Amino acid sequence: AQSVTQLDSQVPVFEEAPVELRCNYSSSVSVYLFWYVQYPNQGLQLLLKYLSGSTLVKGINGFEAEFNKSQTSFHLRKPSVHISDTAEYFCAVSPQGAQKLVFGQGTRLTINP
């Protein structure tokens, strides 16, 4: 079975500051990794994904994440945040070939002006 731990339930940052949202996972098999974003009263939108290849993946809205297999981590970063980045962010894993996502509990990113 797979599990995901998002280490911070809330992250407050100032506008234009950098941010890192942390995600660790556990799995006995190889996995695909994802970050989704959820804006208030909306569904989940894919930010980025790691399937294979380069461990640094770039996504939409200036976000990027790095897969670290030895530390079983997939932290999300953005060098300069904007007010519009205020949302809930979810890290998820799926066993390769299974396409069934297991989500973390989410990190609420709040941007202060």
Next chain:
Amino acid sequence: DTGVSQDPRHKITKRGQNVTFRCDPISEHNRLYWYRQTLGQGPEFLTYFQNEAQLEKSRLLSDRFSAERPKGSFSTLEIQRTEQGDSAMYLCASYWWGTNTGELFFGEGSRLTVL
């Protein structure tokens, strides 16, 4: 196609009543998933279909819950004899099995409030 659509978006019901949610996936997608999300939590897997076949059900899906995808297109999720603990957002997602892109496309969810 405009994406995954869910109906209704909001449902308020009294304890003990039955409710049904509908999901229309992206038309060419052969896999359809249901997730439940409670306040402050991440989505939890409930069940998924490949075409009309229900391939897996979570232990979270008690016998009061039933999901169908009769023609391999839209799906319904029915909750019988609702309880206050059923209050949650029910999310539907779809995927084209065979592309190996890994990305599930989510609808905006159906929020259930049980009084």
